[in-house]
Amino acid sequence: MKNNSNYLNVMLETASAEFGSALEMLAACKTSVKDTFAFGYFEHSKDEYNHTKTFLSILSKAARMMPADIARKYRFNSISLFSKGYLSKNGYLIETMKLKDFIAYVYTNELLAKESFEGILKLVKNNYEDTNAIKNIMNDELRHHGFAKEHFLKYYPKLQPWQLKYYKAKETAKNRFRRIYDFNLKLLGKLLNPLYILLGYFGVQIISLINTSNLSRTGRNLMDLKSNSIL
Amino acid sequence: MYLGISCYNHESAAALIDNNGNLINYYREESLSRVKSDKSFPKRSIKKIFEENSLNTENIRSICFYEKPLSAFLIPLKTALKHIPKSLDLISNQFRNFDKSSLSCYLDISRSFPGLENKILYVDHHLSHTLTALVYSQKKNNLCSLVVDGFGDRSTTSISFVNSPYEINELWSCDYPVSLGLFYSAITDFLGFQVNEGEFKVMGLASYGNSNSKISKKVSKLLYWDDKYKKIQLNMDFFDYHVSLENSFSPKLKSLIGEPRNPFLPLKLNDKNFQHYADIAAGAQEAIINILLNLFEYSYQITGSRNFLFSGGVAMNSASIEKIAKLPFIDEIIIPPSPGDAGSAIGAAYYSFLKCNKNFSSKIVLPKLFPSIYSYNNQKKLTKKIISRNFEKISDRMDESYKKVGELISSGEVIGISVGNSETGPRALGNRSLICDGSNHDAVNFLNTSIKNRSPFRPTAPCMQLNIAKKYYELQPALMQAYKSMGATCRCKNGTNSNSFPTSHVDKTARIQIVEKDTILNDLLEILKKYDIEILANSSLNLSGDPTCFDLIDGLMVCARSPLRYILTDFGLFKSKY
Ligand SMILES: [Fe+2]
Numbered sequence: 135m136k137n138n139s140n141y142l143n144v145m146l147e148t149a150s151a152e153f154g155s156a157l158e159m160l161a162a163c164k165t166s167v168k169d170t171f172a173f174g175y176f177e178h179s180k181d182e183y184n185h186t187k188t189f190l191s192i193l194s195k196a197a198r199m200m201p202a203d204i205a206r207k208y209r210f211n212s213i214s215l216f217s218k219g220y221l222s223k224n225g226y227l228i229e230t231m232k233l234k235d236f237i238a239y240v241y242t243n244e245l246l247a248k249e250s251f252e253g254i255l256k257l258v259k260n261n262y263e264d265t266n267a268i269k270n271i272m273n274d275e276l277r278h279h280g281f282a283k284e285h286f287l288k289y290y291p292k293l294q295p296w297q298l299k300y301y302k303a304k305e306t307a308k309n310r311f312r313r314i315y316d317f318n319l320k321l322l323g324k325l326l327n328p329l330y331i332l333l334g335y336f337g338v339q340i341i342s343l344i345n346t347s348n349l350s351r352t353g354r355n356l357m358d359l360k361s362n363s364i365l
Numbered sequence: 366m367y368l369g370i371s372c373y374n375h376e377s378a379a380a381l382i383d384n385n386g387n388l389i390n391y392y393r394e395e396s397l398s399r400v401k402s403d404k405s406f407p408k409r410s411i412k413k414i415f416e417e418n419s420l421n422t423e424n425i426r427s428i429c430f431y432e433k434p435l436s437a438f439l440i441p442l443k444t445a446l447k448h449i450p451k452s453l454d455l456i457s458n459q460f461r462n463f464d465k466s467s468l469s470c471y472l473d474i475s476r477s478f479p480g481l482e483n484k485i486l487y488v489d490h491h492l493s494h495t496l497t498a499l500v501y502s503q504k505k506n507n508l509c510s511l512v513v514d515g516f517g518d519r520s521t522t523s524i525s526f527v528n529s530p531y532e533i534n535e536l537w538s539c540d541y542p543v544s545l546g547l548f549y550s551a552i553t554d555f556l557g558f559q560v561n562e563g564e565f566k567v568m569g570l571a572s573y574g575n576s577n578s579k580i581s582k583k584v585s586k587l588l589y590w591d592d593k594y595k596k597i598q599l600n601m602d603f604f605d606y607h608v609s610l611e612n613s614f615s616p617k618l619k620s621l622i623g624e625p626r627n628p629f630l631p632l633k634l635n636d637k638n639f640q641h642y643a644d645i646a647a648g649a650q651e652a653i654i655n656i657l658l659n660l661f662e663y664s665y666q667i668t669g670s671r672n673f674l675f676s677g678g679v680a681m682n683s684a685s686i687e688k689i690a691k692l693p694f695i696d697e698i699i700i701p702p703s704p705g706d707a708g709s710a711i712g713a714a715y716y717s718f719l720k721c722n723k724n725f726s727s728k729i730v731l732p733k734l735f736p737s738i739y740s741y742n743n744q745k746k747l748t749k750k751i752i753s754r755n756f757e758k759i760s761d762r763m764d765e766s767y768k769k770v771g772e773l774i775s776s777g778e779v780i781g782i783s784v785g786n787s788e789t790g791p792r793a794l795g796n797r798s799l800i801c802d803g804s805n806h807d808a809v810n811f812l813n814t815s816i817k818n819r820s821p822f823r824p825t826a827p828c829m830q831l832n833i834a835k836k837y838y839e840l841q842p843a844l845m846q847a848y849k850s851m852g853a854t855c856r857c858k859n860g861t862n863s864n865s866f867p868t869s870h871v872d873k874t875a876r877i878q879i880v881e882k883d884t885i886l887n888d889l890l891e892i893l894k895k896y897d898i899e900i901l902a903n904s905s906l907n908l909s910g911d912p913t914c915f916d917l918i919d920g921l922m923v924c925a926r927s928p929l930r931y932i933l934t935d936f937g938l939f940k941s942k943y
Pocket residue numbers: 152155181182185247271275
């Protein structure tokens with residue numbers, strides 16, 4: 135059961151990551167300075183949407199065999215991309231990064247994505263159809279990587295392949311750090327939970343002293359309530 | 366100029382009202398961010414409002430937030446407090462995430478739009494709903510406002526009397542956690558659908574159910590109107606949304622009606638469990654209708670008004686409205702096109718306006734159905750290569766394109782439309798729509814299943830001109846305005862074949878749209894007369910799980926990701942080669 139849950143989790147997280155990329159690429163498409171760039175990002179975004187669909191269908195096939203209570207936890211929900219960190223509250227990468235960094239980011243991430251799919255391939259090894267679908271996705275990612283690389287070298291000719299390698303090393307480290315960070319965050323969350331509970335408990339004790347019954351507005355003209363009051 | 370915003374709890378949005386009190390621009394954040402039900406601070410929406418209207422923070426006299434943030438934070442906490450230790454997780458989460466709650470609106474505004482934070486007003490949440498509905502009402506005095514939602518900042522249902530826009534007296538309210546909206550969402554969750562968007566599915570599923578079945582009765586009995594005390598009663602033992610972070614219903618509900626549905630299993634009409642789930646949905650729908658009937662009745666008793674404003678998320682339950690409108694004391698029910706929290710940004714902006722203008726004359730015009738300003742020039746340039754590579758130009762003249770669309774529809778094609786300003790949402794009314802011949806079963810089926818991957822128990826809406834609507838459907842005078850924005854269902858007329866239309870529901874109703882003059886759909890329906898097509902099937906231009914398209918790139922993306930072949934744009938008709 136635990137293995138199954140892990141399987142569902144991998145598929146859900148991968149679908150979420152792919153969906154995040156689709157939206158990032160769409161945002162990049164809409165802010166492009168040239169129609170040729172827009173075309174590239176558009177196609178890339180379309181691929182990422184399709185990858186999402188593939189992973190969601192793999193997820194769905196597995197989850198429908200599970201008891202409802204477990205399966206329910208693996209529903210895909212696009213707003214969860216914010217809390218999971220696939221999208222940032224501050225905006226899309228293209229809005230928050232320098233263009234050069236953005237392209238370098240795409241370049242390296244595509245390669246990393248392709249690598250992480252090798253792990254997923256092992257998970258679906260018994261299913262011919264899924265294996266093929268994931269292999270196709272890996273080809274897409276390689277193609278994306280190629281485009282980004284070409285683009286990067288064309289528009290930033292002063293930057294040489296070794297510099298791209300540097301970007302890749304940086305991203306790999308970041309990714310690893312992200313995993314460690316994520317792990318620590320979860321651990322920290324667990325450790326701190328009693329503290330939050332305690333904080334919540336005392337907070338609530340104080341709050342319980344605030345009398346909310348005078349919040350009742352029956353019989354009052356709602357237009358006369360103080361407009362600068364947050365209560 | 367006056368701004369109103371809604372965010373943090375449901376879909377976020379921003380609205381702009383001009384110095385005469387007219388709504389001139391409005392965006393849902395999800396349209397711009399492309400994240401369905403995006404509830405984050407509507408930074409993009411406000412920015413776009415500024416851009417499209419050449420404004421900056423100095424041009425804004427005040428910005429109104431759609432609820433009282435501290436009450437919105439405190440009341441659920443105080444309720445949860447009564448259920449410690451069960452509710453500890455919920456409580457600690459509230460504290461941990463207080464920066465994602467309404468309490469952070471001041472900070473978010475000051476961070477993103479410095480200067481604006483000195484102009485913030487806070488409006489009572491249900492008042493923002495009432496004002497939204499009031500904006501859409503020709504009549505501005507002597508109205509009864511009924512607000513029914515999940516939860517805002519205080520109550521979950523309320524009745525007010527609108528003496529004038531400046532005097533709106535609350536007469537009755539129902540306190541959290543008893544909530545029609547949250548009850549319906551919990552059942553939505555139980556049935557395996559996504560809360561906040563699956564409610565429409567429950568409504569569709571309900572018409573296949575038998576509300577007299579044993580299981581249905583069990584559900585409908587959980588929520589009832591207590592006529593003696595004039596109160597809504599909900600048996601909270603069966604629900605956990607007020608004490609738990611993860612579960613909206615309690616284990617007791619499972620022992621009452623069985624295991625929740627596995628969300629990943631397809632729900633098909635002939636499956637062995639289909640009837641069971643449909644009956645559960647029917648029970649929830651029955652309970653909602655009963656309470657609403659009682660609420661309207663009681664509202665009439667205490668206000669004496671025959672004109673109603675109906676808003677809040679539950680007002681999107683279009684299937685219940687048909688029954689309500691038959692109550693003999695109702696002359697009119699105004700339901701704004703976006704009765705939920707996204708739309709309440711409009712009411713909040715209106716509140717800003719009213720607070721700064723003490724003596725306005727009621728010359729305010731009713732808002733347009735397409736208030737999201739969109740200019741296509743930039744996208745025309747940007748999509749040049751996308752279109753030249755993967756689309757074939759059918760025509761770049763608009764009149765010719767319309768004629769061609771008529772021809773294509775008559776031959777059974779589905780057409781995507783992405784033209785002009787966009788709808789208020791959530792319903793697509795023709796500018797961001799997928800349309801086809803409403804009498805062609807194959808075309809409607811292709812639209813519904815192949816393109817949109819929608820559940821078979823949710824029919825597509827039909828749209829038509831007024832005279833055609835009169836011919837096929839039993840229109841109710843009280844709902845004439847709601848029909849313009851697909852706000853209510855109506856019955857198929859006896860003696861006509863309308864109940865066999867592919868857009869009709871199994872319970873012989875349809876969620877019709879009566880098109881207005883000077884709209885794209887009206888123009889197309891004129892052209893289609895030549896082909897004897899009177900009704901179009903109309904669904905939003907998007908794929909399942911995504912927000913409705915906003916700009917052309919979104920529309921082209923639907924073509925790229927689905928078998929949709931044709932798209933009508935601001936600069937012509939194109940055929941997809943994807
Ligand atoms: Fe991908």
